Amino acid sequence: MMPLMPGTNLTRDEAQTRAALLDVTTYDVELDLTLGETSFGSTTTLRFSCREPGAASFADLVGAEVHEITLNGRALDPATAYADHRIALDDLAADNELVVRATCAYSRTGEGLHRFVDPADDRVYTYTQFEVPDARRVFTTFEQPDLKGRFVFHVTAPSAWLVVSNAPTPDPEPLAGHDGTSVWHFPATERMSTYITAIIAGEYHAEHDVYRGRFGDIPLGHYCRQSLVEHMDTAELVKLTSQGFAFFEEAFDYPYPFHKYDQLYVPEYNMGAMENAGAVTLRDEYLPRSRQDASFYEFRASVILHEMAHMWFGDLVTMRWWDDLWLNESFAEWACYHAAVEATEFDESWTGFTNARKNWALRQDQLPSTHPIAADNHDLQAVEVNFDGITYAKGASVLKQLVAWVGLDNFLVGLRAYFKAHAFDNSEFSDLLGALETASGRELDSWAKEWLQTSGVNTLTPRFELDDEGRYTSFSVEQSATVEHATLRRHRLGIGLYDEVANDDGELRLVRRTAVEVDVEGESTVVDALVGTTQPDLLLLNDGDLTYAKIRLDDRSLATVVGGLGRLDDSLARALCWGAAWDMTRDAEMRATDFVELVLGNVAAETDAFGSSRIPAYASQAVHHFSAREGRAALRDHWEQGLRRLLDEAEPGSDHQLTFVRALASVAHSEESLALVESLLDGSRAVEGLVVDTDLRWTLVGSLARAGRADDARIDAELERDHTISGQERAAAARTGRPTAEAKAEAWELAVVRDDVPNETQRSVVLGFMQPGQDEVLEPYVERYLSVADTLWEEKGTQRASTALEHLFPRPLASAALLERVNRWLQESPANPAAKRYVREGAADVERYLAGQEFDAR
Incomplete structure (x- = not known):
């Protein structure tokens, strides 16, 4: 992708000026997809009106080789009229016709017109992705959402392909003198913006x-x-x-x-x-x-x-x-x-x-x-x-x-x-x-x-006093905000009171006794309706999830949740409790060790699909980032052993079983767990109900790679079994995750240096790079990351740069020294503000991790 330079970084003021001047009638776009593997032909006939005849404006076309430009029958010299990805339009008439004939480049980054060759069978597939500003990589446009027009597409492609666009697909017409080539003449679309037009063509x-x-x-x-x-x-x-x-x-x-x-x-x-x-x-x-x-x-x-x-x-x-x-x-x-x-x-x-x-x-x-x-x-x-x-x-x-x-x-x-x-x-x-x-x-x-x-x-916290018999003598909801964003808002709030009650079978369940709804406003809102009510085992603010806020659990409620959240049958109430506990962990108000106990003790009873699949990932974050360093190894062992137990106890063939084996593979480090991973992969051990299919095999291979037990030959062997694009991406991730200097160096080349790496392969490498517990091989990449962050946005463009800057930030190395170094870079670096955004976010995560680690050590 070309970076956003002045000509491509359209401002709101420029768009408003152009919209006040122009109205679009039609785009007639001819695309020739038979020119080869790297480029395609693009001819655009753009008809539009101008409210001020004689005025000047511009059209957009990014990264093209422009052959001809004609405005109202007048030839414009591409060498002077096309500059910085814009086509200068002067002396406009009341009604105008702009014709631009160009050659454009296929994308490998998923922007513009992306071209893909399937390694499974060598078939070719193309598709467009235009939001936000990328239709201009394929045809000449006025690239802003308020200049709508009707679009007529004509696509020349191999006759064996299927071609789809916004309008109904016409019958292809063989191109005279070109065996095996046809043209699809699409009917006109309704009025629409450039960014929601599309061409999808290939052997679909x-x-x-x-x-x-x-x-x-x-x-x-x-x-x-x-x-x-x-x-x-x-x-x-x-x-x-x-x-x-x-x-x-x-x-x-x-x-x-x-x-x-x-x-x-x-x-x-x-x-x-x-x-x-x-x-x-x-x-x-x-x-x-x-x-x-x-x-x-x-x-x-x-x-x-x-x-x-x-x-x-x-x-x-x-x-x-x-x-x-x-x-x-x-x-x-x-x-x-x-x-x-x-x-x-x-x-x-x-x-x-x-x-x-x-x-x-x-x-x-x-x-x-x-x-x-x-x-x-x-x-x-x-x-x-x-x-x-x-x-x-x-x-x-x-x-x-x-x-x-x-x-x-x-x-x-x-x-x-x-x-x-x-x-x-x-x-x-x-x-x-x-x-x-x-x-x-x-x-x-x-x-x-x-x-x-x-x-x-905002954060909503219950404040109350109790009498000797455990009844509320006062109750209020306190609302707070950060200094940086101090707005206190109005909230419609449900407050649920839940008690541990034995059911007919003698099992303890958490049952809602009653609930009230109140309007919360300002720093403190008194809730008189709860005065005289006996304190419940679980007091849940935002019961029913009526507002957007963080909620806090009082000490008794938190103990109830840690000890028996699985006894709460209402899935939404459980989700609010999970969320409250995770927020408290991230805010250094709940020990990471206690959050891990909450998950190990209750996730097996979770029935919500997202709850059971996501919550173990939150616990892994607690282990690797929020736990005290001096106790991290023990907590990591405890988490691994707990996942082994959850896997052993899971119902055969259940979603829980699949979730727990994935979670275990992600943290396996003991000889016992790695031996289990090895045996599941080679088939020497089976877990009842667990099918070790293609994707799970890659999960297991990745686990072994991170532990240093899967070399290139092992990964290559798995790739032979799954020589698809997904397999190639998973193989790249596995290679990246290995804890060796050589593996990281190869991955860095793919992630930030080379330009010929497909977008999803690059993403797989980036996501697999920063692994917890690999401090020694990751340390050199602090300075390398900050060095490339200076210029990565300009050199790689939005898609590649944003992916790399976000996920290559060295979060596993969180320390006061790292935070100091990054903050110094933020002050001194000439990097693009968009690039600094991602670095600043990484620094904020490190600051949060350090606070959590300190709290967990208490």
């Missing part, structure tokens, strides 16, 4: 169906690589898609706005999925080749529903500028979980959201890079680093509160009016807020300022 496998719904039929297509055909569970995908359409068309009272709905599972994909209008692209890892636990399928359902919600919110009605990026993503995030609960088998998805996505938001919101949900995205560079947990998960949490604030029925009434008023156009948040105020009769501007235009998360 396709399966078709039809959704017959309230507003008519919607043709459905599902596509994947030929080598994944056996793994595409089309019937399940069609079921989910149909459930989504039935729900959204009814809820939004607006027909699906495009002519067909294709979902294309593509390789080496940077994102989870992308909402291209009528042609959604998704990671093909969502077509699992090995057994996955229930959280995988629940998350895949949320991704499918997320992209579908975008067809209305984002594609039909689009933000004017990226300041309202959160509107697109937060809304789709809220909508996908709401739809999953109401319309699919995943009817407890909000519990999974709390156990996984909300924790992502809370972590992001406490980093120095936190920002308001409605961020000030003053240019494209700001946009590209703000696709984060705040944009998605915090925004969804806050929208969930807004729905409760105005009422679901009123919320939907407002949405329906909003879609009808702004269909195929652009809008701003004030337009949505106005529609919701009209529907609900509630003033929402102050709510928006409080929740959307401020940063940081």
